[in-house]
Amino acid sequence: MSTKYFHLTVKEVIEETADTKTFTFWHPIHQAISYKAGQFLTLIPVIDGQKVRRSYSMSSSPNKDASIAVTVKRVPNGLVSNYLCDTLKVGDAIEVMEPMGHFVIEPNPTKSRTVVLFGGGSGVTPLMSIAKSVLPVETATKVYLVYGSRNEESIIFKQQLAALEAQYSGRFKVVHVLSQPSAAWTGDKTRINQALAERFLTQELGNDITKAEYYLCGPAGMMEQVTTSLTLAKVPTTQIHQEHFTSTHGGTAIVEEEEDDSLKxxxxxxxxxxxxxxxxxxxxxxxxxxxxxxxxxxxxxCQAGMCTACLGKCTSGKVVMDEEDGLTDNEIKQGYILTCVAHPKTAGVVIEID
Ligand SMILES: Cc1cc2nc3c(=O)[nH]c(=O)nc-3n(C[C@H](O)[C@H](O)[C@H](O)COP(=O)(O)OP(=O)(O)OC[C@H]3O[C@@H](n4cnc5c(N)ncnc54)[C@H](O)[C@@H]3O)c2cc1C
Ligand code: FES
Incomplete structure (x- = not known):
């Protein structure tokens, strides 16, 4: 099946914080783009005559919001995030690749479960989509969001989250964690770390820790520490979902290639x-x-082994990857590879791409 591309027109630009904007788009005429809560869109702006691609998770909910939306946080000196925040305006068209990604939840009205979201900075975007999608459909499900930001002003979706908490009182709880808050802040003053995750899980979930489903998206350090606390609590790995925005090896679109002199x-x-x-x-x-x-x-x-948009299957020969975090051990065993970080190790390599 071939990959679909669309041209979307910007419907609205919303300033979320000093360095973060949400862009909502009109669906293409005659064809609503379907997606799942937690997936991402690939934006393909033309900058200085060159098409460049970056992944942005949808912050909108497929079952609740009329428009598709992404929320972009500026990265210091970042090419695309600053270009979008500086230049993309209402009425502009931008090319996008169809929604993709496996960091998803499928709301199911017959389900009654506990969903715990851990997010940091711009990592809140897919979590917002997940919360907005699950809460209205699964009326007996509880959702928690533990959300790390720098200070009160840098909390993305501050008002929307408070409104959702009030609307779904008793079923949606947000815990803000600030690393550099004002003196008036009475909540947690730290980054989200293992100790904080353990305290939260024990206090809020008690004996239900191993039954809940977990979605993690934020800085690599936060993801590692929360994963450690979940692993120590014996949460099955199938219940822990992670989305990486940046490569753990540094950089976004660039993976530092390890020199492997055996490659020919x-x-x-x-x-x-x-x-x-x-x-x-x-x-x-x-x-x-x-x-x-x-x-x-x-x-x-993403071109960095994180998003799986370039997934293929190696059906002959051998391939090595610079970065394997984007795939599960089972997928690697089955021969799946990410072409953006894969090198042929032998002659006769054949890659099948769906
Ligand atoms: C699946 C997926 C979903 C994503 N969803 C979102 C989203 O919803 N919202 C969003 O804002 N971003 C999201 N990202 C990140 C986004 O794709 C870009 O990587 C980001 O906007 C930076 O791109 P850039 O062109 O501005 O920076 P680049 O020009 O690519 O990078 C410039 C420099 O900044 C460094 N850098 C890049 N990213 C970061 C970072 N996050 N923190 C610190 N330094 C960094 C790089 O190492 C590089 O040195 C997502 C990424 C992935 C893989
Ligand atoms: S392009 Fe994102 S994993 Fe290869």
């Missing part, structure tokens, strides 16, 4: 949309880079 130039066959493409992959080049150099229009978004 190899010819790789890529099977995509019913065609067989042959590409020559140079040492230290990724399979995706080689394909793009040859103008083969493969799907991709």
């Amino acid at each position: 130039e190899q010819t790789v066959t890529i099977q995509y949309e019913g065609n067989d493409y042959t590409v020559v992959v140079k040492p230290h080049e990724t399979i995706l880079d080689a394909a793009l150099r040859d103008d083969i229009d493969l799907p991709y978004s």
Whole structure:
């Protein structure tokens, strides 16, 4: 099935904080874009004549909001986040790739469960979509959000979260954690860490810790510490979902390639949309880079092994990856690879892309 691209028109620009904006879009005429709560959209702006791609999670809810929305936080010196915040305005059109991602929840009215969301900074965006989507549909489900920000002014969706808490009183609880709050702050003054996660889980969930479902999205350190506390509490890994916005190896769109002198130039066959493409992959080049150099229009978004937009299956030969965090051990065992961080290790590599 081929990847779909759309041109979306900006409907509204909302200033959430001094460095964060939400962009809502009109659905294309005659064709509503369908997505799941927690998925991301790939924005493809043209900057200085070059098309660039970045992933942005939907902050809107597919079952509650009429418009599709993303929320972008400026990264210091970041190319795309600043371009979008500085220049994208109502009425502008922007190319996007269809929604993707596995960090999802499917609201189900027959379910009664506990969903715990841990977020930091811009990592709150998919969690907002998840909370807004689950609460109205699952009327017996409880949702908790533990949300780390720098200070009171940098809390994204502060009012919307307070309004949701009031609307779903007793079923939605937000715990704000601030690392550098004002003197008037009476809540937790720290970053979200293992001790805070453990205290929260014991106080709020007690014996139900292992039954809840967990969604984590924020800085790598926060994700590691919360995962440690969940693992120590014996939460099954299938109940822990994670979305990484930045590579744990540093950088977003760039993965530091580890020098592997055993890599040689190899010819790789890529099977995509019913065609067989042959590409020559140079040492230290990724399979995706080689394909793009040859103008083969493969799907991709983050180019850093985090989002899985470039997922393929290696059906012959051997491949090594710079970064494996985006895939589960089971997926790796089944031969799945991420072409943006994969290099052919042997001759005769064949990659199937759905
Ligand atoms: C699946 C997924 C979903 C995402 N969803 C969102 C979202 O909803 N909202 C959102 O704002 N972003 C989101 N991101 C991050 C987004 O895709 C970009 O990576 C981010 O906007 C930075 O892009 P840039 O072009 O501005 O920075 P770049 O030009 O790519 O990077 C500039 C410099 O900043 C550093 N850097 C990049 N990101 C960060 C960071 N977060 N913190 C500190 N330093 C950084 C880089 O290492 C680089 O040195 C998501 C990423 C992924 C993979
Ligand atoms: S493009 Fe995101 S994992 Fe490869």
